Amino acid sequence: MRSIxxxxxxxDECRDYANKIAEDIQSIIDQHSTESVERTTLRxxxxxxxxxxxxxxxxxxVEKARKKGVLSKGIVHLIGAYYQLEEVESIQExxxxxxxDSEVDWKLLYKTExxxxxxxxxTIFFQNRYKKLEQVKANKLEKKxxxxxxxxxxxxxxxxxxxxxxxxxxxxxxxxxxxDIIAVIRSTAQSLLDYVPYGATTEGYGxxxxxxxxxxxxxxxxxxxGERLGRYIHLVNYSSGLCMAEIAYMAAREGLDYLLNDAMxxxxxxxxNMKRTFIDQYISRRICSHFEISINTGEDNYxxxxxxxxxxxxxxxxxFINEAFATLAGLRKNQMGLGHAYEINPSIPQSFLYEFxxxxxxxxxxxxxxxxxxxxxxxxTGDIFYSHLIDALFNIASKITNQSxxxxxxxxxxxxxxxxxxxxxxxxxxxxxxxxxEGFENEFDVVEGGLIEKRANQILDDAHQFxxxxxxxxxxxxxxxxxxxxxxxxxxxxxxxxxxFQKNSDYFNPMISLLEK
Amino acid sequence: xxxxxxxxxxxxxxxLNDGIIQMSFTLPVPPSGKxxxxxxxxxxxxxxxxxxxxxxxxxxxxxxxxxxxxxxxxAINFEEIDVPEIEVKxxxxxxxxxxxxxxxxxxxxxxxACTGSDAHSVGIDAIMNMKGYSGDYGLExxxxxxxxxxGAQVKNIDLIEYAKQIKADAILVSQVVTQxxxxxxxAKDFIKKAQESGVIKDTxxxxxxxxxxxxxxxxxxxxxxxxxGSKPSTIANYILEEKLxxxxxxx
Ligand code: B12
Numbered sequence: 001m002r003s004i005x006x007x008x009x010x011x012d013e014c015r016d017y018a019n020k021i022a023e024d025i026q027s028i029i030d031q032h033s034t035e036s037v038e039r040t041t042l043r044x045x046x047x048x049x050x051x052x053x054x055x056x057x058x059x060x061x062v063e064k065a066r067k068k069g070v071l072s073k074g075i076v077h078l079i080g081a082y083y084q085l086e087e088v089e090s091i092q093e094x095x096x097x098x099x100x101d102s103e104v105d106w107k108l109l110y111k112t113e114x115x116x117x118x119x120x121x122x123t124i125f126f127q128n129r130y131k132k133l134e135q136v137k138a139n140k141l142e143k144k145x146x147x148x149x150x151x152x153x154x155x156x157x158x159x160x161x162x163x164x165x166x167x168x169x170x171x172x173x174x175x176x177x178x179x180d181i182i183a184v185i186r187s188t189a190q191s192l193l194d195y196v197p198y199g200a201t202t203e204g205y206g207x208x209x210x211x212x213x214x215x216x217x218x219x220x221x222x223x224x225x226g227e228r229l230g231r232y233i234h235l236v237n238y239s240s241g242l243c244m245a246e247i248a249y250m251a252a253r254e255g256l257d258y259l260l261n262d263a264m265x266x267x268x269x270x271x272x273n274m275k276r277t278f279i280d281q282y283i284s285r286r287i288c289s290h291f292e293i294s295i296n297t298g299e300d301n302y303x304x305x306x307x308x309x310x311x312x313x314x315x316x317x318x319x320f321i322n323e324a325f326a327t328l329a330g331l332r333k334n335q336m337g338l339g340h341a342y343e344i345n346p347s348i349p350q351s352f353l354y355e356f357x358x359x360x361x362x363x364x365x366x367x368x369x370x371x372x373x374x375x376x377x378x379x380x381t382g383d384i385f386y387s388h389l390i391d392a393l394f395n396i397a398s399k400i401t402n403q404s405x406x407x408x409x410x411x412x413x414x415x416x417x418x419x420x421x422x423x424x425x426x427x428x429x430x431x432x433x434x435x436x437x438e439g440f441e442n443e444f445d446v447v448e449g450g451l452i453e454k455r456a457n458q459i460l461d462d463a464h465q466f467x468x469x470x471x472x473x474x475x476x477x478x479x480x481x482x483x484x485x486x487x488x489x490x491x492x493x494x495x496x497x498x499x500x501f502q503k504n505s506d507y508f509n510p511m512i513s514l515l516e517k
Numbered sequence: 518x519x520x521x522x523x524x525x526x527x528x529x530x531x532x533l534n535d536g537i538i539q540m541s542f543t544l545p546v547p548p549s550g551k552x553x554x555x556x557x558x559x560x561x562x563x564x565x566x567x568x569x570x571x572x573x574x575x576x577x578x579x580x581x582x583x584x585x586x587x588x589x590x591x592a593i594n595f596e597e598i599d600v601p602e603i604e605v606k607x608x609x610x611x612x613x614x615x616x617x618x619x620x621x622x623x624x625x626x627x628x629x630a631c632t633g634s635d636a637h638s639v640g641i642d643a644i645m646n647m648k649g650y651s652g653d654y655g656l657e658x659x660x661x662x663x664x665x666x667x668g669a670q671v672k673n674i675d676l677i678e679y680a681k682q683i684k685a686d687a688i689l690v691s692q693v694v695t696q697x698x699x700x701x702x703x704a705k706d707f708i709k710k711a712q713e714s715g716v717i718k719d720t721x722x723x724x725x726x727x728x729x730x731x732x733x734x735x736x737x738x739x740x741x742x743x744x745x746g747s748k749p750s751t752i753a754n755y756i757l758e759e760k761l762x763x764x765x766x767x768x
Contacts, residue, residue: 162696173577188694189634205634205696269636271670305639378639382745414727417696421543424576 001441004357004456005364010464014320014365017467021475022263022324028275029282033507035499036194036276037283038062038075040245044129044511045079047095048212050198058246059195061099070110072504080122080508081112091125114508126510133252137291140255143223147232150180153373153398153406155430156236160185160417162204164214168221173420175225175233178427181258181405183236184218185417186210191241191270192495196250206417210237210247215254234258236296239284240266242276242496248284252291258337258405259288261295263325264318267479268487269301273494274476278325285329286515295331296405297322300341300374305485308343308378312358313462314484315340319366320467321475330516333368337405341374342394350451352393357455359401360446365460373398375409384411388429395433400440406430525592536588538565548573548581556583565589601731603741605754610654613753617661620766624661625756628680629689630671633703637693638669640726644689644749653748662753673707677714687721687756690739695728701737708738721759723752 005011039058050056065071065078082104083094098104114122157179159170164184171182187204190197200217201209208214215237222233234257239247244261251259263281266272288295299315299322306314319338326336340362344351362371375394380387391409398406408426410418418426446452470478482488520533530537540560546552553573560568565587576582608616617625631641643650645666647657656664665683667676669691680688690707692700704724711717717738724734725743734742741755761768 173580176577177575188636188696205699206694419543420580421541421576421582424543424574424580424582428574 001360001445003364004360004446004453005460006453006457010460011365014316014460014464014467015324017464017471018320018324019327020471021321021467022328025278025325025475026282026328029279031502032275032279032500033074033503033509034276034279034496034501035062035066035071036243036280036496037245038065038071039195039243040249040283040287041075041509041511042095043246043249044126045076045091045095046129047099054198056195056198057099064104065106066499068106068110070106072501073110073506074503074509076122076510077114077506077508078106078109080114080118081109083121084112084115084118085109091121113506119508119510122508123510123513126514130514133291136253136255140257140292143226144232147226147230149232149234153403153434154180154234155427156181156183156372156405156407157423157426158183158185158407158418160207162187162206162208163202164200164208164217165202167208168218170420170423171218171233172221172225174423174427175222175229175231177424178431179233179423180231181234181236182218182222183258183260183407184208184210184214186238191238191266191272194242194496194499196243196246210250212250212254215250215256219254219256236260239288239295240298241270242266242272242280242499244277244280244284245287248287248293251293252287256293258294258296259284260298261285261288262298262339263322264479264484265298265301267489267494268485269298269305271489271494273497273500274479274489274491275500276494276496279500281325282329283512283515285326285331286512288335289330289332290515292335294335294337294370295326296337296372297339299339300343300377302485303341303343304378305487307345308341309345309348309354311485312354313459313466315358316362316365316459316463317466317470318484319362320463321470323366323369333366334370336366337370337372338362338366339372339374342376342397342409343378346376346379346390352397353451354455355393355397356401357452358459359397359403360452361456361459363401363403370404372405372407373403374407375413377409377413380409380411380413382414384415387411387413388425391426392429392433395430396437399434399437402441523595526595527592528589534592536590537586538589539584539586541582541584543576543580543582545580547579548575552581553583556581556585560585560587564591601735603731603743603755605751605758608750608754608757610659610750610753613750613757614659614661616757616768617659620761620768621661621757621764624663625686625760626663626665626683627656627687627689627756628665628667628676628683628685629691630667630676631669631691631693632671632673632676632707633692633699634670635692635694635700635703636669637691640693641666641669641689641691644691644725644747644752649749651748653750655749656753659753662756673703673710674714677707677710677716680720681714681716685720686760687723688716689723689725689752692724692726692729695726700726700728701733704734704737704739712738719763721756721763723755725752 042058088094157174159167185207188206197209200213226233236258239259239261266277302314376390388411412422527536557568568587571584574582646655649655722739724739727745729742731742
């Protein structure tokens with residue numbers, strides 16, 4: 001099929017605007033850190049576990065430092081100073097002791113200047129931890145190479161029972177019937193927790209808690225099925241909310257393949273503070289870029305919240321912005337799973353043509369991205385038979401526009417998180433459509449000057465206009481006007497702002513240095 | 518329909534009272550002759566006859582998925598069923614505005630939110646925002662309704678406090694997530710807090726959401742409940758009529 005973009009210069013200009021938008025924010029990011037970034041740093045140092053009352057040790061330590069007002073040089077500075085001043089043998093011992101030492105003179109630690117040799121030792125400590133993560137990555141790549149990866153569009157299915165062991169049973173069945181990617185949906189409101197829950201969990205609402213142990217359990221189960229089936233099964237979780245970077249670290253540690261990670265989702269849909277989100281997304285993406293994790297962005301949410309026909313251009317706009325932020329965080333184009341969705345009201349005449357136009361446009365604008373195409377959800381109803389038909393059209397649109405990751409639509413979308421056989425029916429639907437439409441795009445062409453071409457170029461022009469406006473006035477003020485998803489957010493509003501701090505000129509963090517290489 | 522006995526109704530396939538039902542389900546065993554028989558026996562055990570397992574599919578190594586047709590002999594007395602339904606006249610936005618102005622002589626104040634941890638704002642927006650839902654304008658557009666939409670993830674108590682502050686005539690509560698009956702727990706919590714704060718006496722309390730119906734809402738202590746596909750004008754009509762009723766105004 002020929003290209004439907006009439007003027008590629010418009011695409012280039014969109015990218016220029018998006019880069020300017022992201023660079024403006026990046027200058028703020030570079031001057032700040034957050035409590036969550038500091039906790040990530042401690043996790044990187046392999047501080048794990050929880051206190052007797054269930055609080056993660058990384059929270060305990062960062063919280064202490066914050067209360068004493070000594071966090072601005074970073075948590076590593078304090079550990080380094082403790083190592084210098086106290087009689088401890090190693091950095092490891094310094095970490096182990098500082099947590100339980102009730103007589104720490106925090107102010108003194110803060111004032112202490114780190115010697116070159118302490119800094120060197122800390123750097124080596126981090127380098128060794130980094131090597132372990134590289135090993136996990138190497139294992140992952142070895143398995144992918146050996147077992148082979150399914151054919152695109154990859155079939156992405158969700159499990160969400162709330163119980164990690166039940167999730168395993170569901171994921172195995174999904175893989176056995178054709179799934180390439182398994183996403184464990186997170187429990188309601190985990191994104192608003194300012195800590196990461198600990199251990200294996202068996203109770204969650206609408207999903208299962210993202211914990212390092214749950215990651216491990218699912219990764220092991222999928223590896224086993226993968227070996228048996230001779231196909232690599234990818235694992236997805238969520239790096240969103242107040243702990244973006246911590247989850248990214250856990251994912252690197254446990255060999256996950258994808259993370260839902262969006263530069264603006266938390267701000268708009270979870271009312272998390274802007275600065276907090278921008279800083280956290282940056283570090284989380286830095287981690288992804290090093291350890292072979294691809295991100296999935298959440299543009300589908302614009303279409304479930306606002307009308308998909310009227311606001312299609314906000315998806316493209318956000319994709320350009322996500323791409324620009326991801327580039328600044330070191331991600332390669334083929335790690336940027338930009339998101340979009342099939343959400344136009346099915347009662348609109350010619351809805352399929354409009355969906356096709358948008359899907360094909362996005363494919364052409366981001367040729368290297370592992371695009372993630374999300375299914376109809378908002379207009380699905382309790383008539384599961386009708387809903388199954390809507391999914392069939394979505395499957396066709398995905399196949400003939402060569403999407404990379406296909407999140408399977410489920411006939412019972414309007415009722416509950418998927419049951420085992422809901423997923424099975426969804427897979428059967430996909431298999432039929434993907435098979436039937438194989439090669440379709442080589443046999444047909446889009447009419448010049450027709451509805452599809454017009455619609456696609458209209459969306460592109462609208463996104464161009466919108467990006468220009470944002471580049472002129474700044475992303476933060478445009479978000480403040482409710483231009484995205486009709487939701488207004490302000491720089492000093494939202495959750496998690498109290499965890500943001502300006503870095504002192506002596507801020508020291510070998511993790512970030514390693515990740516910025 | 519001739520011969521239809523409303524005291525004994527049954528599912529209809531192609532002949533009155535044939536009792537045909539279509540079903541699908543999964544058993545946690547791999548497909549086999551034995552599994553198919555198990556599916557059939559299961560349906561027979563719960564009272565079906567003429568069981569026809571139309572397909573058995575492998576839904577993973579250790580699961581079989583079945584589609585079945587079968588008959589059931591149970592009948593229901595349709596006449597005995599009592600379901601409270603809200604009956605309101607169908608009126609346009611303009612008519613409603615005119616009636617409010619004429620009989621109540623002031624604009625009505627309505628506040629709404631999706632409360633608790635529930636983040637789904639689209640349902641309450643459909644009822645309240647200008648744009649409305651499927652071609653039916655939302656409450657904000659009514660000249661004689663001052664509508665305040667507080668959005669999603671609002672605490673019950675905050676919604677109640679807001680309602681007290683603006684002296685709301687009606688409070689709209691939306692609940693979308695229903696897993697583990699969280700919507701029921703949260704709705705109960707709302708009523709409890711509304712009682713404690715005294716707001717319940719004169720304010721019309723309305724519950725809505727995809728798994729809500731009038732009966733459920735009444736049983737929880739609300740005055741009315743609205744489910745999937747609700748339109749803003751229906752809610753506006755209900756509020757108008759309830760208000761007139763409470764003030765004993767005849768139109
Ligand atoms: C859009 C959507 C989202 C969006 C919400 C965006 C937003 N700003 O609202 C996002 C992505 C944020 C989201 C998140 C989640 N979602 Co959701 N979501 C949906 C989806 C696809 C559509 C809902 C919708 O907008 N419908 C359109 C509106 C117009 O319909 P409605 O809400 O029924 O409202 C109508 C009536 O019910 C009524 N009404 C509603 N409220 C009120 C109030 C009053 C007073 C009145 C009178 C009438 C009324 O009038 C409206 C117009 O007719 C549904 C699936 C579906 N198709 O229903 C899942 C769904 C509701 N979500 C679900 C889940 C599980 C979640 C998550 C928990 C997932 C997770 N693990 O993170 C989170 C919830 C987070 C949280 N804290 O709540 C489940 C709920 C399962 C259940 N039964 O409990 C569903 C059914 C999907 C599924 N199959 O799993 N979701």
